[in-house]
Amino acid sequence: MLGPVLLIVIGILFLLNNIYPGVFRFGRMWPVILIVIGLAKVIEYIQGQSAANKKEGE
Amino acid sequence: MSVRRSAGTIFWGLTLITIGALLLARNLGYTVPIWGYVARYWPALLIAWGLLKFVDYYRFRSAGDNRPLFSGGEVVLLIFVIFLGTFVTAAANSSSFVGNIFEIGDIDLWDITGNNFTFDEHEEAAVPSGSTIEIENLYGNVEVHPMDSDRVILDVKKTIRASNKEEADRLEKDFTFSITNAGSTYRITSNRENVVQFHGIPRQRYKSSLTLQVPKRATLRLDNRNGKVTVQDLTGDQQVTNRYGQVDVRNVTGDVRIENRNGSVTAQDISGAVTINNRYSVTAVKNVGGNLEITTRNGSVDVSGVKGSATISNSYAPISVENVQGDLTISGRNNSVDVQHVDGDVKADSSYQNVSIRDARGAVTVNSRNGDLLVSLQKPPQKDISISSRYGTITLELPANSAFNIDAHTEFGQVDSEFEGLSIDRSRRERSARGRIGQGGPQITISARNGDIHLSRRS
Amino acid sequence: MNCVNHADVPNVAFCIRCGRALCNACIHNVRGSVYCEACLGDAVEGKTAAAAPPPPSTKKEVVAGTNPGLAFVLGLIPGVGAIYNGEFVKAAFHVVIFATLVSLADSGPQPLLGLSIAAFVFYMPFEAYYTAKKRQYRADGIELETPIDRLQQQFGEVKDRELWGGIALIVIGGLFLLGNLNVFEMARIARFWPAALVVLGVWMLKKHQEKAG
Numbered sequence: 001m002l003g004p005v006l007l008i009v010i011g012i013l014f015l016l017n018n019i020y021p022g023v024f025r026f027g028r029m030w031p032v033i034l035i036v037i038g039l040a041k042v043i044e045y046i047q048g049q050s051a052a053n054k055k056e057g058e
Numbered sequence: 059m060s061v062r063r064s065a066g067t068i069f070w071g072l073t074l075i076t077i078g079a080l081l082l083a084r085n086l087g088y089t090v091p092i093w094g095y096v097a098r099y100w101p102a103l104l105i106a107w108g109l110l111k112f113v114d115y116y117r118f119r120s121a122g123d124n125r126p127l128f129s130g131g132e133v134v135l136l137i138f139v140i141f142l143g144t145f146v147t148a149a150a151n152s153s154s155f156v157g158n159i160f161e162i163g164d165i166d167l168w169d170i171t172g173n174n175f176t177f178d179e180h181e182e183a184a185v186p187s188g189s190t191i192e193i194e195n196l197y198g199n200v201e202v203h204p205m206d207s208d209r210v211i212l213d214v215k216k217t218i219r220a221s222n223k224e225e226a227d228r229l230e231k232d233f234t235f236s237i238t239n240a241g242s243t244y245r246i247t248s249n250r251e252n253v254v255q256f257h258g259i260p261r262q263r264y265k266s267s268l269t270l271q272v273p274k275r276a277t278l279r280l281d282n283r284n285g286k287v288t289v290q291d292l293t294g295d296q297q298v299t300n301r302y303g304q305v306d307v308r309n310v311t312g313d314v315r316i317e318n319r320n321g322s323v324t325a326q327d328i329s330g331a332v333t334i335n336n337r338y339s340v341t342a343v344k345n346v347g348g349n350l351e352i353t354t355r356n357g358s359v360d361v362s363g364v365k366g367s368a369t370i371s372n373s374y375a376p377i378s379v380e381n382v383q384g385d386l387t388i389s390g391r392n393n394s395v396d397v398q399h400v401d402g403d404v405k406a407d408s409s410y411q412n413v414s415i416r417d418a419r420g421a422v423t424v425n426s427r428n429g430d431l432l433v434s435l436q437k438p439p440q441k442d443i444s445i446s447s448r449y450g451t452i453t454l455e456l457p458a459n460s461a462f463n464i465d466a467h468t469e470f471g472q473v474d475s476e477f478e479g480l481s482i483d484r485s486r487r488e489r490s491a492r493g494r495i496g497q498g499g500p501q502i503t504i505s506a507r508n509g510d511i512h513l514s515r516r517s
Numbered sequence: 518m519n520c521v522n523h524a525d526v527p528n529v530a531f532c533i534r535c536g537r538a539l540c541n542a543c544i545h546n547v548r549g550s551v552y553c554e555a556c557l558g559d560a561v562e563g564k565t566a567a568a569a570p571p572p573p574s575t576k577k578e579v580v581a582g583t584n585p586g587l588a589f590v591l592g593l594i595p596g597v598g599a600i601y602n603g604e605f606v607k608a609a610f611h612v613v614i615f616a617t618l619v620s621l622a623d624s625g626p627q628p629l630l631g632l633s634i635a636a637f638v639f640y641m642p643f644e645a646y647y648t649a650k651k652r653q654y655r656a657d658g659i660e661l662e663t664p665i666d667r668l669q670q671q672f673g674e675v676k677d678r679e680l681w682g683g684i685a686l687i688v689i690g691g692l693f694l695l696g697n698l699n700v701f702e703m704a705r706i707a708r709f710w711p712a713a714l715v716v717l718g719v720w721m722l723k724k725h726q727e728k729a730g
Contacts, residue, residue, distance in 0.1 A: 003108075009108075010104055011104030014100075038682075038689075045676060133606060134605060
């Protein structure tokens with residue numbers, strides 16, 4: 001799931017960079033990518049936990 | 059086996075159809091500013107790619123397919139697309155007009171396709187010296203030179219985008235320039251202005267570059283878009299408005315007023331006052347006889363040689379000023395300030411970058427934060443100095459034979475002084491250096507928080 | 518190929534059940550078929566054959582292009598080692614981490630930052646080398662445990678690493694972003710980076726305790 005989401009976020013960052021060059025410089029906004037990857041990892045972990053819990057419950 | 063065919067096939071299919079349709083439309087003569095849109099909106103491709111992969115993710119999951127979403131080759135292709143896209147955007151931005159990224163100097167590479175047809179037009183009129191001349195143009199350069207007689211000579215290079223020569227000839231007949239007279243004002247313009255579409259055809263299919271010769275004494279009111287404006291060697295007040303192109307005004311005896319966006323402004327050797335309003339590009343001024351006023355942002359400012367006072371307002375880009383005989387006032391934000399040699403008073407505000415003021419001969423008032431501050435005088439201070447800063451180091455450098463009163467204090471920082479004889483208090487949370495050097499003199503006040511203060515002595 | 522039990526002795530045959538390469542000392546010849554000791558034992562005790570790995574000839578093709586020595590040399594260039602091993606996403610991460618470290622070094626002298634860069638530049642070729650070696654061994658059906666694996670295990674199991682790695686990324690990304698947006702000056706916050714080492718050390722100790730208990 002990480003791949004497509006990351007690609008979409010990178011696309012949005014570059015698009016904003018092109019439309020509003022003064023505000024959304026890519027050189028400034030790139031840490032958003034780190035945050036998105038981190039969020040994806042955390043969400044994957046949570047999903048893994050709930051799947052494991054569901055399995056135990058069955 | 060429908061899952062095997064990933065959404066990628068649909069994506070590439072649509073992309074090819076779109077590219078093919080755009081190129082076909084252009085070849086048939088319809089102006090489609092493809093490259094302008096590509097240079098700007100190409101990241102939408104990445105977003106669409108990601109969305110399709112998202113769809114793949116759910117399709118794979120429900121079909122139990124464990125294939126990785128992105129194959130190795132796809133990752134390489136993605137990285138290549140991102141690099142290419144950023145290169146194209148950078149190329150577009152450096153020429154400051156998104157649609158003209160393939161213009162090199164005066165050559166428009168679209169001419170190679172053969173769909174651009176050029177025509178020349180020549181107009182002349184008698185215009186007395188000292189008149190006010192209004193010039194209006196779009197999509198082209200304007201060049202103004204002086205001449206000795208009381209005439210205006212206009213040479214227009216017209217470029218019309220059409221599917222064939224017959225259509226171009228037909229369109230050109232209806233696209234003309236004129237020099238008209240309204241009282242003491244003369245107007246030079248084409249019959250194309252002020253309509254978004256000219257005879258149902260988009261305005262930008264008509265490009266016109268003007269080369270003008272006007273009487274040496276003339277007052278210009280020039281309004282251009284999407285092109286370079288050059289004005290030189292005139293006597294009289296000049297006013298230039300431009301967008302998406304450079305402005306270059308040199309050697310004018312009189313006041314100059316320039317307004318521009320997304321294009322650099324250069325003003326050099328102006329005897330009177332200079333007022334510049336610019337954005338998103340460089341502003342460079344050299345040798346002004348009167349006062350200077352620059353209001354800009356997101357573009358660096360470079361000033362050298364002002365006989366009057368200078369007032370500069372800028373943000374998110376550096377300010378560099380040298381040699382001002384009058385007062386200097388700088389209002390900055392998120393930018394570095396570099397000042398060298400001001401005879402009058404200096405007042406500067408900025409943040410998040412370093413500020414450096416050297417060889418100020420009058421009063422100095424500086425406020426800054428989140429950046430280091432350096433004030434360095436060549437001659438002993440004659441007027442009061444007031445410095446305040448937060449989250450930055452303050453360094454004040456004075457000649458060894460200076461005489462002054464000083465009150466320097468900082469919270470959460472250190473104070474040290476190379477001048478002996480001050481009472482330094484390091485005992486409390488606020489550290490200070492106070493006292494009198496020599497017979498005393500102008501009052502120096504330094505107020506800092508979360509930063510050190512260095513008082514330095516130049517021998 | 519070399520015998521699976523004697524790494525420096527070339528093989529003379531392959532086990533007919535599991536396909537492993539066997540030297541003269543390890544083959545067990547029964548009615549014209551060659552078995553390794555484990556499979557012979559299983560056959561005698563009536564156990565069914567384990568799933569056989571692919572036949573040797575194709576294995577050789579998979580392994581070709583995986584030269585650990587070359588991987589090491591290429592790994593000296595950020596990202597190239599991982600690309601050689603076909604790990605494109607990891608390569609991108611390596612480049613990003615290297616670029617971040619170098620640009621951090623630009624923002625002022627930081628003791629130990631140069632050391633971190635040097636450590637990372639050493640880590641990459643070793644990781645590429647061991648990854649290449651792992652692939653080689655995997656083709657033979659052996660799961661190799663490399664020093665890199667042991668280093669990663671210090672930080673807990675994969676699930677934990679992913680969770681805390683994710684949280685760390687969010688925090689670091691957030692800090693950089695706020696720094697870029699000039700909410701605060703990066704230099705002021707960057708001073709506290711050794712705290713991360715402290716946190717890491719505490720966590721490793723905790724993991725060590727958990728394993729022991």
